[in-house]
């Protein structure tokens with residue numbers, strides 16, 4: 001089997017952001033936090049051992065996501081990375097090892113230990129360069145915290161830094177969105193992720209929505225931010241992601257390229273050996289050694305042409321006719337081409353090379369992709 005991407009979820013945050021529906025829990029007092037993080041690290045190590053016994057897996061990327069995985073601290077991160085190296089031959093493959101972090105936290109020691117253990121990429125939740133927008137998002141950090149944390153990462157020897165920018169905040173304008181992108185570039189980010197703020201049910205924002213921009217205003221923010229990023233040298237390669245040359249996220253590309261990945265931790269998903277499965281959103285289930293559960297069948301099977309198209313059309317490279325033929329031994333379905341050609345060229349491009357969504361098309365990606373691969 002080809003090397004997998006190993007994802008490790010850490011389901012803890014010091015405070016819950018009002019828009020976030022990721023699985024994360026409060027940590028309690030400092031004493032309770034240390035005990036919870038130790039117990040969780042033991043649970044992760046046990047899960048890694050079980051998977052290594054089940055399947056002879058190799059990994060070439062390791063991604064610590066959350067929640068706030070940097071809360072694990074340097075020593076626990078080092079232990080997990082070392083064990084992943086032993087069990088999954090991680091260091092045989094010049095791995096990409098990413099840590100998500102919240103700039104509100106003092107991370108100098110954690111980042112130094114993470115880098116010393118082989119960590120080489122930081123994904124930081126900057127969200128905005130504007131204090132007012134950060135307040136509206138309920139974030140704990142300031143723009144100065146982002147500057148400090150990026151400096152800490154550089155001093156630790158990490159130069160591959162991804163910054164998140166949130167789009168669709170109340171009162172945000174194309175000018176302020178672009179200023180956030182420019183600030184990320186000034187800080188030396190190698191990668192940008194620009195996410196649209198969504199009202200998720202069962203979140204404070206879902207229950208009591210703030211006055212968000214209208215759909216067309218949000219579209220304008222997205223187009224302006226992505227164009228600004230491009231002008232600054234960040235090539236868009238996915239709906240929400242843009243990178244300097246050679247700095248795309250190797251781990252995240254596995255998701256869109258239909259490559260195998262193994263996710264550990266409550267709410268973590270995997271795609272392995274022809275199956276998609278997810279651990280329940282229940283930390284006690286995970287810590288008791290419980291298994292993940294097969295994902296519900298939503299009509300598109302794992303490894304099918306439809307699933308491949310669904311994922312590839314999220315990328316600017318789109319659905320390549322040559323890559324499709326190499327993978328499935330047949331041409332792109334004529335119906336898909338027909339459906340794509342019938343859509344406005346401002347949204348979808350269809351030619352000999354394949355089918356691609358334009359940047360404007362990405363704003364309607366779910367509808368357009370369903371339309372293209374419809375029977």
Ligand code: SF4
Pocket residue numbers: 012013015016017020021022024066067068102125
């Ligand atoms: S820090 Fe990140 S994971 Fe935690 S609540 Fe906020 S957005 Fe969600």
